Amino acid sequence: MYGEGGEGNFIIDRVAPGSPAEKAGFKPGDKIISIDGIDLLSFSNWRQLEFTLKENPEREYAFVIEREEKRLGLKGAAKDIDGAKIFS
8 A cells, every 4th residue: 555665756747849848857667855945755744735835836836857877857836737537
């Protein structure tokens, strides 16, 4: 069951062409490591993040992603992940 292993992996499976996610720079295979300093390795942090994103959907956030074993930073609002299919 998710969360029991203590490590979360939020990976972008697909990005719709022309979507806000594509325009923000997200690509299939990107692993979301953190958003605005909230580490996404635990389910409780994901719940905290969900609340934050819903409360401030227009605010710009700092996303840290891992792509091809390198960490990259992207900036965008919560709506900028629309068009990305993410799984854990």
